[in-house]
Amino acid sequence: xxxxxxxxxxxxxxxxxxxxxxxxxxxxxxxxxxxxxxxxxxxxxxxxxxxxxxxxxxxxxxxxxxxxxxxxxxxxxxxxxxxxxxxxxxxxxxxxxxxxxxxxxxxxxx
Amino acid sequence: xxxxxxxxxxxxxxxxxxxxxxxxxxxxxxxxxxxxxxxxxxxxxxxxxxxxxxxxxxxxxxxxxxxxxxxxxxxxxxxxxxxxxxxxxxxxxxxxxxxxxxxxxxxxxxxxxxxxxxxxxxxxxxxxxxxxxxxxxxxxxxxxxxxxxxxxxxxxxxxxxxxxxxxxxxxxxxxxxxxxxxxxxxxxxxxxxxxxxxxxxxxxxxxxxxxxxxxxxxxxxxxxxxxxxxxxxxxxxxxxxxxxxxxxxxxxxxxxxxxxxxxxxxxxxxxxxxxxxxxxxxxxxxxxxxxxxxxxxxxxxxxxxxxxxxxxxxxxxxxxxxxxxxxxxxxxxxxxxxxxxxxxxxxxxxxxxxxxxxxxxxxxxxxxxxxxxxxxxxxxxxxxxxxxxxxxxxxxxxxxxxxxxxxxxxxxxxxxxxxxxxxxxxxxxxxxxxxxxxxxxxxxxxxxxxxxxxxxxxxxxxxx
Numbered sequence: 001x002x003x004x005x006x007x008x009x010x011x012x013x014x015x016x017x018x019x020x021x022x023x024x025x026x027x028x029x030x031x032x033x034x035x036x037x038x039x040x041x042x043x044x045x046x047x048x049x050x051x052x053x054x055x056x057x058x059x060x061x062x063x064x065x066x067x068x069x070x071x072x073x074x075x076x077x078x079x080x081x082x083x084x085x086x087x088x089x090x091x092x093x094x095x096x097x098x099x100x101x102x103x104x105x106x107x108x109x110x
Numbered sequence: 111x112x113x114x115x116x117x118x119x120x121x122x123x124x125x126x127x128x129x130x131x132x133x134x135x136x137x138x139x140x141x142x143x144x145x146x147x148x149x150x151x152x153x154x155x156x157x158x159x160x161x162x163x164x165x166x167x168x169x170x171x172x173x174x175x176x177x178x179x180x181x182x183x184x185x186x187x188x189x190x191x192x193x194x195x196x197x198x199x200x201x202x203x204x205x206x207x208x209x210x211x212x213x214x215x216x217x218x219x220x221x222x223x224x225x226x227x228x229x230x231x232x233x234x235x236x237x238x239x240x241x242x243x244x245x246x247x248x249x250x251x252x253x254x255x256x257x258x259x260x261x262x263x264x265x266x267x268x269x270x271x272x273x274x275x276x277x278x279x280x281x282x283x284x285x286x287x288x289x290x291x292x293x294x295x296x297x298x299x300x301x302x303x304x305x306x307x308x309x310x311x312x313x314x315x316x317x318x319x320x321x322x323x324x325x326x327x328x329x330x331x332x333x334x335x336x337x338x339x340x341x342x343x344x345x346x347x348x349x350x351x352x353x354x355x356x357x358x359x360x361x362x363x364x365x366x367x368x369x370x371x372x373x374x375x376x377x378x379x380x381x382x383x384x385x386x387x388x389x390x391x392x393x394x395x396x397x398x399x400x401x402x403x404x405x406x407x408x409x410x411x412x413x414x415x416x417x418x419x420x421x422x423x424x425x426x427x428x429x430x431x432x433x434x435x436x437x438x439x440x441x442x443x444x445x446x447x448x449x450x451x452x453x454x455x456x457x458x459x460x461x462x463x464x465x466x467x468x469x470x471x472x473x474x475x476x477x478x479x480x481x482x483x484x485x486x487x488x489x490x491x492x493x494x495x496x497x498x499x500x501x502x503x504x505x506x507x508x509x510x511x512x513x514x515x516x517x518x519x520x521x522x523x524x525x526x527x528x529x530x531x532x533x534x535x536x537x538x539x540x541x542x543x544x545x546x547x548x549x550x551x552x553x554x555x556x557x558x559x560x561x562x563x564x565x566x567x568x569x570x571x572x573x574x
Contacts, residue, residue: 015396017293017384017386017399018290018293018295018384019290019291019293019331019336022492028386028388028396029396059496060492060495060496060499061495061496061498061499062492062495065328065329068326073325073326073329074322074323074324074325074326075321075323075324075325075326075329075330076325077320077321077382077401079401079402082399082400082401082402083401083402084320084401084402084403084404086404087402087404102399102401104295104384104401105325105329106288106295106321106325107288107289107290107293107294107295108265108266108267108270108288108290108324108330108332109176109265109288109289109290109291109331109332109333109336109338109343110173110175110176110177110178110262110263110264110265110287110288110289110333110343110346
């Protein structure tokens with residue numbers, strides 16, 4: 001697999017659910033080759049991924065439905081390999097190859 | 111044969127904590143109960159004891175809609191002894207594709223009464239308690255305190271936070287579900303319940319531990335706006351009933367005497383189940399996902415260490431749930447000269463006073479497909495915003511955003527949407543892109559959208 005040997009990017013899958021897929025071309029699952037380090041040479045974190053998604057993957061201009069005040073907007077859960085990101089260090093978590101990152105918006109209807 | 115030695119249960123002193131009378135678990139089943147519940151009682155793990163626990167339990171179902179109806183059917187069918195239902199709404203015909211506890215013949219009836227009528231037909235053994243009004247900070251504690259377990263089947267975040275807070279303070283387990291459009295979520299909270307402020311161990315989370323802040327109102331969609339597939343919300347309601355039955359029949363909400371959880375009581379891993387229903391593909395590997403959530407948070411506003419939340423406070427309006435869930439949304443209001451009422455637009459058109467113009471309808475294509483004003487062109491709002499952003503970013507001709515009919519720079523543009531907000535934003539966007547040619551071209555909003563059109567012009571219009 002070429003993506004494993006390519007040290008400049010980290011191959012991951014990013015999923016959107018609960019309506020967030022609407023902001024990303026109505027596609028629930030995206031394969032992303034994330035730059036392995038940010039502009040300052042630090043390893044890519046979830047915080048960096050969120051910024052990267054806004055700039056590179058999001059086609060819909062309603063960024064405030066995804067990010068508010070530079071943080072993920074209230075009402076969106078972030079799951080790292082199916083575990084709440086709070087169990088993994090939230091924005092500071094360093095992305096590992098083949099991670100699955102899921103963004104789910106919480107629902108209230110019934 | 112059933113006989114009445116109560117000693118088998120006497121070793122577990124914890125039963126007293128929830129008010130299960132010892133003798134309630136050792137009595138004989140009546141012939142009717144025996145026949146009626148036989149198929150579930152023979153399931154391994156259930157037995158007569160599980161059945162008697164259900165019969166002795168009191169469950170509160172808050173919301174008699176898409177979640178509450180299927181949930182209540184299985185709760186009643188399983189023989190939970192006392193079933194309370196809270197809802198202030200009446201049955202509408204648009205409810206019936208998913209709210210299976212109601213009926214065409216009961217349109218207009220209080221949902222609570224309609225559902226109880228249905229449940230009695232299913233099983234007349236339980237006691238049904240009707241609370242035919244909405245849950246409020248004022249009445250919540252009085253109602254919830256009468257039950258052993260609460261099922262949140264409501265449709266708005268303010269009530270969801272209220273229910274969770276009161277459940278924390280009254281030590282009630284909470285089974286919570288939600289569903290919109292093509293997604294559903296389910297989580298068991300506060301189970302087993304422990305007193306507020308206890309944080310020196312692993313305890314179950316409350317709603318606030320998992321969902322700290324509500325989403326901003328503008329980002330939320332209701333079933334009325336976004337739609338809802340019946341089987342999706344039904345599946346979540348049924349799963350809720352399944353969880354509630356499990357908890358009550360196995361007494362999972364009762365702390366064991368030595369306060370240690372046995373391995374099979376796998377409650378220490380709080381889990382959020384999400385169901386995604388894709389209209390474009392068959393059920394697949396990601397249709398259901400079980401997500402690992404954290405436990406009770408030390409600094410949780412409701413159940414955490416220094417929480418100041420009290421029942422008295424809630425009753426007196428503190429915290430303010432409505433305010434907490436409604437950060438003010440930008441209030442679009444164009445100046446009057448850029449707006450026209452639906453009635454005035456129609457009248458001018460009929461009298462032939464409207465110049466040649468283009469009418470843009472920004473609703474989603476599903477909404478548009480049911481009907482539109484004659485001559486309207488559909489440009490869904492999301493697509494329009496995307497195009498506008500692309501033009502700003504990459505350059506290009508702004509008029510590409512408009513349908514070809516509107517390419518003549520002096521053709522006036524009217525914009526209509528569903529309820530009158532997106533259309534105002536569209537007018538602003540088009541002006542930002544310079545499409546009003548410095549005021550030479552009129553761009554107008556039709557006030558109140560197609561909702562107003564139905565009210566003011568055409569009562570037969572198929573508005574959804």
